[in-house]
Amino acid sequence: MSRTANGRGGHGRTGGTARRGTGAPEAGETAAELGEFGVIDRLTGERFQPEQTLLGPGDDAAVVAAPDGRVVATVDTLVQGVHFRLDWSAPEQVGRKAVAANLADIGAMGAVPTALLLSLACPGDTSTEVLDGLAAGVWDAAADAGIGVVGGDTVSADTLVVSITALGDLEGRAAVTRSGARPGDVVAVCGQLGWSAAGMAVLRRGFRSPVAMVAAHRTPRPPWRAGPVAARAGATSMIDTSDGLLADLGHVAAASRVHVDLSSRLVPVADKLRDVASALGGDALGWALTGGEDHALVATFPSEDVVPADWVVCGEVRAGTGVTVDADRWGGSGDPGYLHWR
Amino acid sequence: MSRTANGRGGHGRTGGTARRGTGAPEAGETAAELGEFGVIDRLTGERFQPEQTLLGPGDDAAVVAAPDGRVVATVDTLVQGVHFRLDWSAPEQVGRKAVAANLADIGAMGAVPTALLLSLACPGDTSTEVLDGLAAGVWDAAADAGIGVVGGDTVSADTLVVSITALGDLEGRAAVTRSGARPGDVVAVCGQLGWSAAGMAVLRRGFRSPVAMVAAHRTPRPPWRAGPVAARAGATSMIDTSDGLLADLGHVAAASRVHVDLSSRLVPVADKLRDVASALGGDALGWALTGGEDHALVATFPSEDVVPADWVVCGEVRAGTGVTVDADRWGGSGDPGYLHWR
CATH class of the missing domain: 3.30.1330.10 (PurM-like, N-terminal domain)
Known part of the structure; x- marks a missing residue:
């Protein structure tokens, strides 16, 4: 009815x-x-x-x-x-x-x-x-x-x-889509990366701590307020990491017809994430690159100078296609992103 | 995810x-x-x-x-x-x-x-x-x-x-809510009443015709375009009959704190509905009053004079509470409206 x-x-x-x-x-x-x-x-x-x-x-x-x-x-x-x-x-x-x-x-x-x-x-x-x-x-x-x-x-x-x-x-602004990234732009992220994946790994082992990771899985707190800030700062493209940083940047690269290269040393990997990875035998960088459901924001900006506070620059946009880490296809551990019915 | x-x-x-x-x-x-x-x-x-x-x-x-x-x-x-x-x-x-x-x-x-x-x-x-x-x-x-x-x-x-x-x-107009009906208003309907209920009765018997009734159940075609027309004409309240005419007018009566009285001889009962009722031993008026899912529109207007074409006046708004038919509580057949988990 x-x-x-x-x-x-x-x-x-x-x-x-x-x-x-x-x-x-x-x-x-x-x-x-x-x-x-x-x-x-x-x-x-x-x-x-x-x-x-x-x-x-x-x-x-x-x-x-x-x-x-x-x-x-x-x-x-x-x-x-x-x-x-x-x-x-x-x-x-x-x-x-x-x-x-x-x-x-x-x-x-x-x-x-x-x-x-x-x-x-x-x-x-x-x-x-x-x-x-x-x-x-x-x-x-x-x-x-x-x-x-x-x-x-x-x-x-x-x-x-x-x-x-x-x-x-939109408060009078243009929508920031996935298709506006241009070669020469920098890539920056805001929010937690890999925390939800780490939290799920903890829960799967039957543990309930570290509490922060478990909480991040149960109740992600996306930094959505950073989205309008990025838009005002001139972000050329933006997406949230529901599928994982690499997967979601893949959507940006495809929509913008560009190549996105991340620098593994710049991708923010929290100390707590490394601790959990050590304890469980996981890969902290892998979680940060491929873990989904954090709903962090990732955006491209025309220059490092305009990237707002709270955002971390971790890559760049080039001519080409696809997403790489340190100019290579990511071959490390991680989940390529949850797919329904898989 | x-x-x-x-x-x-x-x-x-x-x-x-x-x-x-x-x-x-x-x-x-x-x-x-x-x-x-x-x-x-x-x-x-x-x-x-x-x-x-x-x-x-x-x-x-x-x-x-x-x-x-x-x-x-x-x-x-x-x-x-x-x-x-x-x-x-x-x-x-x-x-x-x-x-x-x-x-x-x-x-x-x-x-x-x-x-x-x-x-x-x-x-x-x-x-x-x-x-x-x-x-x-x-x-x-x-x-x-x-x-x-x-x-x-x-x-x-x-x-x-x-x-x-x-x-x-809303094209600049005020929204027409359920709470604007006033004593003295007339009640009018636009669209089919009871057709979906009749169609379901037909399907339950294992029949596939009359085609028009079965089609009305499978794919109601609500006269939604009549909604903005009614608003422009000065409708004081409006609702669609998802639960059935009486039940939905009950929502209007409660929200507007008024009494709605329908006239059984004015409620539009299609000949086809009577035919199906005769064939299946159903009650055509009961279906029209209580059958849900037709998504017809029912509205109140300050005067019969402003009721747009395609709308049928079938009742009036009085001081008081509740919904009656010919000034009596409806005691005839019909479904009081589908309730989930019932």
């Missing part, structure tokens, strides 16, 4: 800040017992909405300010057992992770996020604890970004599927 | 009109054999994009014109076995149905659609026939509406889940 989460009577902006997710339990302990409207209410009811939410949950559709006259839009879907495991991550972490991936996509265009929509498919026996946790994670991550969850959809399914749409605003 | 469908190298607007969905088969007969990027390419590659698509599939996010300075946004998710059955509906019909629900939501705000985003979760053994059919249905429905599929996401899951986000533009 595709009834939307907006399908609840009582529309409009909800100015309160009450958090259902942390409140006292209501009647019903599962999605089926709560009923569809109970779930919807739990996911979207009575939360703070910022100024740009012109019409929030509770109607056929939401209305969000688009001051630029253009809107940036992206959708990311997480599937239980594929993108997350509830024995590895708390529901709140899953909610935060779903938002993080979207904010990184908005930031990578040089835009600022303006709103989220949440579509949740889940089995009837999904507990209120899981629902509340997911909602809390999504809303907290949205609040951190100064945006609201303005609408969505709740449906039954055999598997838990969290799909988030993010909207953003 | 939540790699977006935009994650394919080769970004930007694709000006061609080639249709992968109807072209010669490429290597691989299932999603798993095609691989993730093959699926993405099949779903979003090389199709026509209208002028308002400023940046289409192939980057971290899409950019869509929002000339009004506000954007209307909604998401609807269809799950195999819950919202559709591939033994009852062709994949193309499922794709069209997913778009229809979204366009109705946009229209019900008084807005015109500007773009779609498609998130598809599917098992690895999903055939290219199903993928191509879904894509063809989504793109054809988008083309009918003059909009493009500007981005999306493709992931693996045990169940086929089609989630569509629609964006729209």
Whole structure:
């Protein structure tokens, strides 16, 4: 029936800040017992909405300010057992992770996020604890970004599927695409590289620490705010490292029809990453180059002089095709990037 | 990994009109054999994009014109076995149905659609026939509406889940919400009522005709264009009948804090609906009042005089609460509206 989460009577902006997710339990302990409207209410009811939410949950559709006259839009879907495991991550972490991936996509265009929509498919026996946790994670991550969850959809399914749409605003700037890199540009990154991969390696061994790495896997915190900063600084292309630095630079190289060469000594490899690699017999540089899901930003700039603070220059753009490390094809360890159904 | 469908190298607007969905088969007969990027390419590659698509599939996010300075946004998710059955509906019909629900939501705000985003979760053994059919249905429905599929996401899951986000533009008008109905207003509907319910009753009996009813269930064609017309005419509230006329007017009554009374002799019941009801022993009026998924539009207007052509006045708004038929609670047959997990 595709009834939307907006399908609840009582529309409009909800100015309160009450958090259902942390409140006292209501009647019903599962999605089926709560009923569809109970779930919807739990996911979207009575939360703070910022100024740009012109019409929030509770109607056929939401209305969000688009001051630029253009809107940036992206959708990311997480599937239980594929993108997350509830024995590895708390529901709140899953909610935060779903938002993080979207904010990184908005930031990578040089835009600022303006709103989220949440579509949740889940089995009837999904507990209120899981629902509340997911909602809390999504809303907290949205609040951190100064945006609201303005609408969505709740449906039954055999598997838990969290799909988030993010909207953003370019503030008058041109979008920074993947196709603008030019020979002579420098390559710079902002954010953690390989931390999520290291965290997954830790979890796979049955460990829970180092906490920072595990947290980076469970809840990446992409530096999306650096995206608009890079755009203002004149970034010629940008992408977020959802698939891994090499794989994502491969998308840039293909779209821009250029060759990207990284310098292994300049690629930022955190000391903590080296520590974990030593402990587990992993390869820290390999994780940094090929680990996905960090949602760090990587961009090209016309000159080293304009690269903003917090960005680390680690390569250059040349004429040609493909991505190399120290002018060679990367032959080290690492995951070439997660591929679905592989 | 939540790699977006935009994650394919080769970004930007694709000006061609080639249709992968109807072209010669490429290597691989299932999603798993095609691989993730093959699926993405099949779903979003090389199709026509209208002028308002400023940046289409192939980057971290899409950019869509929002000339009004506000954007209307909604998401609807269809799950195999819950919202559709591939033994009852062709994949193309499922794709069209997913778009229809979204366009109705946009229209019900008084807005015109500007773009779609498609998130598809599917098992690895999903055939290219199903993928191509879904894509063809989504793109054809988008083309009918003059909009493009500007981005999306493709992931693996045990169940086929089609989630569509629609964006729209208000063309300078106020959004028509559910909360604006006032005592003295008239209630009017535009579109088919009960046809989807009748079509489902036909399919449940194992029949395939009347074709018009079955088609209405498989692929509702909501009169979304009537939404902006109603808004211009001064509609005070509007909703689409995704849950059924009574249920959806219940949302309007609750949001507007009014009582809605329908006149059973004015509610449009098509002759074809009566024929099917006679043949199957169903109740035509019951289907019209309670059948969901038609995505007809129902709105309130300050006076009968301003109701646009194609709309049928069938009730009035009074002080009070709830929805009645001929001033009584509806006690006839019908489905009170599909509820997930029920």
